[in-house]
Amino acid sequence: xxxxxxxxxxxxxxxxxxxxxxxxxxxxxxxxxxxxxxxxxxxxxxxxxxxxxxxxxxxxxxxxxxxxxxxxxxxxxxxxxxxxxxxxxxxxxxxxxxxxxxxxxxxxxxxxxxxxxxxxxxxxxxxxxxxxxxxxxxxxxxxxxxxxxxxxxxxxxxxxxxxxxxxxx
Numbered sequence: 001x002x003x004x005x006x007x008x009x010x011x012x013x014x015x016x017x018x019x020x021x022x023x024x025x026x027x028x029x030x031x032x033x034x035x036x037x038x039x040x041x042x043x044x045x046x047x048x049x050x051x052x053x054x055x056x057x058x059x060x061x062x063x064x065x066x067x068x069x070x071x072x073x074x075x076x077x078x079x080x081x082x083x084x085x086x087x088x089x090x091x092x093x094x095x096x097x098x099x100x101x102x103x104x105x106x107x108x109x110x111x112x113x114x115x116x117x118x119x120x121x122x123x124x125x126x127x128x129x130x131x132x133x134x135x136x137x138x139x140x141x142x143x144x145x146x147x148x149x150x151x152x153x154x155x156x157x158x159x160x161x162x163x164x165x166x167x168x169x
Contacts, residue, residue, distance in 0.1 A: 005151075008151050011147065011151030012063045012066050015148055016052045016053075016055025018144060022140060023045060026041075038119045040083075040121045041134070050073055064152050068148075074145035075145050088122055095121065
């Protein structure tokens, strides 16, 4: 079974499907559960969009190089998500793009700015099993990167000696 999951063309397709599942999950949380994304949350979606294309190309053409590229994209995704976790934990300063912007000259304008402002990147808006979505993205990205790397390097291929060896060895 593991050998089949690590077959490069199949793995590329599974990376694409996993990326679709990640995007459907975050869009569902945003639109159905009302979990508004911050600017960094929106940035973290783009690697998965790229992975859909990379995975589909790898499924039909040159899967090993595409899996290598997917692993690199996933490591970048893990880095971006890790940066977001660091901001949530107060380890890094809040970037200017994540702070509420605008000026108000009246109380009414201030209320409108506050009502329309996206969530800031240092506030955790939604958790699952005690972890923020950015933390889950680090875990997901690293797991998928390990999977893509294993499939790209053929770690699921059994050698002829392994196939001929008696079972239970």
